Amino acid sequence: MSSGVKLNPLAPLLPHHAAHDGSPSSPRSRGARTVQQWALVSPALFWTIAFFVLPFLAMGFLSVTSEGGLTLSNYAQFFTNPSYYRAMTNSLEVTAMVTVISILLAYPFAWILAEQVPERWQRLALLLAVLPFWTSYVVRSYSWLLVLAEQGVVNDALTGTGILAEPVQLANTRAATVIGFVHFFVMLLTLTIFANLKQLSPSYRKAAADLGAGPLQVFIHVILPLTIPGIMVGAFLTFVLAIGDYITPQILGGNNELLMPQLIMLQIGRRGDFPLASALSLILMGVVTIAYIACARWLKIERA
Amino acid sequence: MTKALVEMKNISHRFGAAEVLADVSLAIAPGSYTVLLGPSGSGKTTLLSILGGFLVPSQGKVFILGQDCTMLPPAGRPTVTVFQDYALFPHMSVGGNVGFGLRMRGVARGERERRAREVLDVVGLPEAYGKRPHQLSGGQRQRVALARALVVEPAVLLLDEPLGALDLKLRRQMQEELKAIQQRVGTAFIHVTHDQEEAMALADHCVVINRGRIEDEGPPERVYARPATRFTATFMGESTLLPNAGKGTLAIRPEHLRLSREPGTMRLGEARVTAVIFQGGFKRIVAESMDGQLFIAKVPAETNIALGDKVTPSCRAEDLIHLER
Amino acid sequence: MRGPMKLLSAVYAAAIYLFIFLPVIVLVVFSLQSTAFPIPPFTGPSLRWYEAVLGDTRLTSALMNSLLVAALSSFLAAALGFLAAWGFARFVLPGSAILRGLITLPLTVSYLIIGMGLLVLFNWAGLPKSLMAAGIGHVVINLPLCFAIIYSQMGDHQINIERAARDLGAREWQVLLMVTLPIMWPAIFASLFLSMTFSWDEFVISFLLTRFDTTLPVEIWNLLRSGLNPKTNAVGSLVFGVSVLLAIAFELVLLRRKPS
Numbered sequence: 001m002s003s004g005v006k007l008n009p010l011a012p013l014l015p016h017h018a019a020h021d022g023s024p025s026s027p028r029s030r031g032a033r034t035v036q037q038w039a040l041v042s043p044a045l046f047w048t049i050a051f052f053v054l055p056f057l058a059m060g061f062l063s064v065t066s067e068g069g070l071t072l073s074n075y076a077q078f079f080t081n082p083s084y085y086r087a088m089t090n091s092l093e094v095t096a097m098v099t100v101i102s103i104l105l106a107y108p109f110a111w112i113l114a115e116q117v118p119e120r121w122q123r124l125a126l127l128l129a130v131l132p133f134w135t136s137y138v139v140r141s142y143s144w145l146l147v148l149a150e151q152g153v154v155n156d157a158l159t160g161t162g163i164l165a166e167p168v169q170l171a172n173t174r175a176a177t178v179i180g181f182v183h184f185f186v187m188l189l190t191l192t193i194f195a196n197l198k199q200l201s202p203s204y205r206k207a208a209a210d211l212g213a214g215p216l217q218v219f220i221h222v223i224l225p226l227t228i229p230g231i232m233v234g235a236f237l238t239f240v241l242a243i244g245d246y247i248t249p250q251i252l253g254g255n256n257e258l259l260m261p262q263l264i265m266l267q268i269g270r271r272g273d274f275p276l277a278s279a280l281s282l283i284l285m286g287v288v289t290i291a292y293i294a295c296a297r298w299l300k301i302e303r304a
Numbered sequence: 305m306t307k308a309l310v311e312m313k314n315i316s317h318r319f320g321a322a323e324v325l326a327d328v329s330l331a332i333a334p335g336s337y338t339v340l341l342g343p344s345g346s347g348k349t350t351l352l353s354i355l356g357g358f359l360v361p362s363q364g365k366v367f368i369l370g371q372d373c374t375m376l377p378p379a380g381r382p383t384v385t386v387f388q389d390y391a392l393f394p395h396m397s398v399g400g401n402v403g404f405g406l407r408m409r410g411v412a413r414g415e416r417e418r419r420a421r422e423v424l425d426v427v428g429l430p431e432a433y434g435k436r437p438h439q440l441s442g443g444q445r446q447r448v449a450l451a452r453a454l455v456v457e458p459a460v461l462l463l464d465e466p467l468g469a470l471d472l473k474l475r476r477q478m479q480e481e482l483k484a485i486q487q488r489v490g491t492a493f494i495h496v497t498h499d500q501e502e503a504m505a506l507a508d509h510c511v512v513i514n515r516g517r518i519e520d521e522g523p524p525e526r527v528y529a530r531p532a533t534r535f536t537a538t539f540m541g542e543s544t545l546l547p548n549a550g551k552g553t554l555a556i557r558p559e560h561l562r563l564s565r566e567p568g569t570m571r572l573g574e575a576r577v578t579a580v581i582f583q584g585g586f587k588r589i590v591a592e593s594m595d596g597q598l599f600i601a602k603v604p605a606e607t608n609i610a611l612g613d614k615v616t617p618s619c620r621a622e623d624l625i626h627l628e629r
Numbered sequence: 630m631r632g633p634m635k636l637l638s639a640v641y642a643a644a645i646y647l648f649i650f651l652p653v654i655v656l657v658v659f660s661l662q663s664t665a666f667p668i669p670p671f672t673g674p675s676l677r678w679y680e681a682v683l684g685d686t687r688l689t690s691a692l693m694n695s696l697l698v699a700a701l702s703s704f705l706a707a708a709l710g711f712l713a714a715w716g717f718a719r720f721v722l723p724g725s726a727i728l729r730g731l732i733t734l735p736l737t738v739s740y741l742i743i744g745m746g747l748l749v750l751f752n753w754a755g756l757p758k759s760l761m762a763a764g765i766g767h768v769v770i771n772l773p774l775c776f777a778i779i780y781s782q783m784g785d786h787q788i789n790i791e792r793a794a795r796d797l798g799a800r801e802w803q804v805l806l807m808v809t810l811p812i813m814w815p816a817i818f819a820s821l822f823l824s825m826t827f828s829w830d831e832f833v834i835s836f837l838l839t840r841f842d843t844t845l846p847v848e849i850w851n852l853l854r855s856g857l858n859p860k861t862n863a864v865g866s867l868v869f870g871v872s873v874l875l876a877i878a879f880e881l882v883l884l885r886r887k888p889s
Contacts, residue, residue: 034720034722036716036720037716037717037719037720037722038716039716040712040713040715040716041712041713041716041717041728043709043712043713044709044710044712044713044732044772044776045713045728045731045732047709047768047769047772048731048732048734048735048769048772049731051747051750051765051766051768051769052734052735052738052743052746052769053731054750055743055745055746055747055749055750056746058746058749058750058753059745059746059749062749062753105645108641109641109642109645112638112641112642113642116635116638116639116642128646129645129646129649131873131876132649132650132652132653134869134872134873134876135652135653135656135865135868135869135872136830136845136846136849136865136868136869137830137832137846138832138846138849138850138853139656139849139861139864139865139868139869140652140653142656142849142853142861142865143652143653143655143656143865144652145857146652146655146656146659146667146668146857146862147651147652147655149668149857151666151668151669152655152668152669153651153655153668153669156668156669183648183649183652186645186648186649187649201389201391203387203388203389203390203391204391204393206358206378206385206387206391207385207387207391207393207452208393208404209377209378209379210356210357210378210379210383210384210385211379211384211404211405211408211452211456212379212405212408212409212456213379213404213408214379217408221393221404222393225395226393226394226395240737240739241739243739244739244740244741244742245739245741246741246832246833247832247833251853261739261741264741264745265741268745268748268837274748274749274752277745278745278749281741281742281745281746284739284741284742285738285739285742288737288738288739292737
């Protein structure tokens with residue numbers, strides 16, 4: 001390091017600085033220590049490389065092939081075929097809608113749980129809110145189908161009480177997909193916002209009130225800005241999970257309008273066009289990665 | 305005599321079954337620096353919370369500027385509190401923090417900025433306006449918290465152990481600055497602490513609290529030289545305590561205790577030195593007599609004294625402090 | 630202002646709870662339907678659909694498959710995750726931050742894409758679709774989770790405890806068995822539990838990578854092809870019931886260990 005420092009001639013014989021041990025049976029030399037670490041870490045690394053990285057490479061390779069020869073035709077197809085890129089715009093629209101609606105519904109709920117519910121009941125209240133999600137995801141989407149079907153519970157209630165003359169089509173629409181997603185993500189966002197609210201120091205509120213802020217002002221100027229991280233984390237998770245989800249749009253959305261995951265599955269199932277499916281998957285990955293980088297960048301700005 | 309700025313009359317407070325404050329009455333003069341001194345659990349912070357409006361006392365009344373404020377919320381009284389953890393809004397700049405109270409009072413942006421910059425100057429942070437709290441050191445954050453409170457010109461400024469989070473050197477420095485700021489601004493400060501040196505350094509009015517009651521109050525010089533109770537004698541500085549044959553207790557401050565008979569002093573007993581603690585400018589000597597009586601003395605650092613030495617604790621008659629119990 | 634606020638809050642919370650519970654209530658209620666359509670009016674209660682489920686060998690074998698895949702893949706994920714976490718926590722090598730990032734990377738990737746990648750890879754390598762293929766996929770999605778959970782618990786505090794043990798003469802395997810594992814067991818248990826939950830309910834990867842022997846979610850999906858059917862309600866309610874019981878068991882285990 002700095003030229004003025006006297007080197008300790010015994011340094012090579014001393015245990016590695018960063019290794020924390022003193023046990024007689026542990027290896028003393030740097031080499032043996034390194035081997036030990038690699039031995040512990042390599043199974044997990046191997047698995048990740050073999051079954052995560054390699055598949056990606058395979059997909060990447062496959063996505064630029066088509067009947068012999070390397071080609072970008074699969075990607076070109078996505079950008080030129082309207083029904084293909086419309087799947088992406090549909091996905092983005094639906095995901096954006098779901099994110100906004102879920103935030104609007106979840107925030108007051110999280111606030112009520114954190115502020116109005118007595119401390120000792122909060123854990124139970126949260127548990128209760130999470131409980132229905134212990135059903136299988138497939139089953140849950142199916143249940144929404146039941147609820148929204150033409151002769152289902154909702155239509156039944158609406159026609160029965162005379163609000164509507166005839167049942168309205170709710171299932172197999174974009175609205176149904178949105179409802180199905182919102183159902184789950186309201187719960188997720190409630191959790192992230194609740195956690196954020198709970199860890200705010202009560203001193204902030206007291207100080208603001210002491211300086212003359214009324215309850216609404218305290219909320220707008222102090223609480224809301226300080227809970228934005230909780231909202232952002234939840235919103236990010238919502239985006240990433242929703243845009244890659246196949247089950248909900250497939251069961252509830254019907255086949256009138258396709259979202260990206262459905263488009264991808266279509267290539268595998270009926271058409272067996274793996275190269276195209278690979279290209280579409282990587283495009284979807286690309287969109288998610290952009291969102292991920294944007295979120296990470298925002299977090300860094302917030303911290304700094 | 306100037307009319308009291310703050311008057312607390314017969315304040316009692318209970319948390320569940322525990323009585324935290326018992327019939328406390330206190331008057332604060334305008335422009336004064338009052339320190340509430342006491343150990344943890346003594347009720348001093350509770351008293352401050354009641355003054356600040358964060359608690360309504362179980363019994364008693366609080367008058368500020370002659371008005372009954374007992375039931376008023378914090379925003380409704382002419383007090384502002386500086387919290388132990390400063391509670392600076394992390395998402396606002398220093399300027400935003402300091403201007404917050406003014407904003408709540410409807411002061412226009414330009415005026416807010418002017419007054420915020422002015423008060424930041426007073427607390428010694430002229431360059432901090434645009435910075436964020438996390439960019440500042442502990443001492444600087446403490447000053448911003450102070451500025452935020454002072455800018456709204458409260459009648460009384462309440463400080464809840466404001467220097468607790470700072471290291472010794474910084475604490476001493478901030479003590480000087482707090483005193484200087486208070487004298488410059490002229491607002492009455494009420495400062496809670498458990499550190500008796502801090503109390504002695506800052507207060508012109510020292511209030512010693514223990515177990516929900518006021519043990520003693522007055523100028524720190526008097527409280528130190530002539531403590532009214534046994535607790536005060538041992539909490540506010542150290543003392544050697546001697547029973548006074550049924551008439552209470554006698555206390556002697558360590559700096560008044562000599563370790564040998566000198567002309568003009570009375571002999572208090574014979575003892576052996578059990579501890580010699582070097583403290584830089586002086587040595588703290590603990591000596592114990594045959595029947596277990598402890599003597600605490602302060603001697604110059606150069607004094608030649610060792611464990612096991614025989615000493616004759618003595619003091620002048622006028623240095624004896626008579627305590628009731 | 631407090632009174633109406635409280636009322637409004639109560640009403641809002643009740644509405645949200647209703648929204649959250651609605652599908653589950655409908656599911657369970659109509660699983661007891663006595664006629665063939667799981668829609669109003671309610672013609673129950675009848676257990677005929679539960680009988681049908683328990684008699685359906687495809688469903689029951691799918692259930693067994695789910696449990697098998699969940700258990701095996703979770704244990705493997707937890708074991709790999711634990712070893713890796715231990716390795717990274719105890720030694721500091723250059724580039725370990727990147728390697729750690731690599732292991733946690735799959736958390737950010739959609740299951741669909743992970744499944745797709747494996748399908749492409751296995752296809753190319755000539756490996757047939759099977760429960761094992763699905764299991765491999767499940768390890769991929771759960772390994773990062775196990776690693777993250779266990780690694781987060783191996784802070785400096787943990788390192789110092791192991792140091793102290795070694796200082797007092799314990800050998801590596803003794804440190805592992807008598808110090809590390811007992812202290813880490815809540816994290817290991819939590820990661821096992823979460824992995825089993827995710828694996829048990831996982832659809833896309835199982836769907837893509839299995840053919841004849843398949844897991845329960847895929848089998849339920851197949852049931853759906855035949856339209857709305859109370860049999861689906863019954864199996865869904867059963868799955869829900871089992872999940873709730875497991876969650877309660879988990880809570881009890883946790884509560885008994887740490888009085889919080």
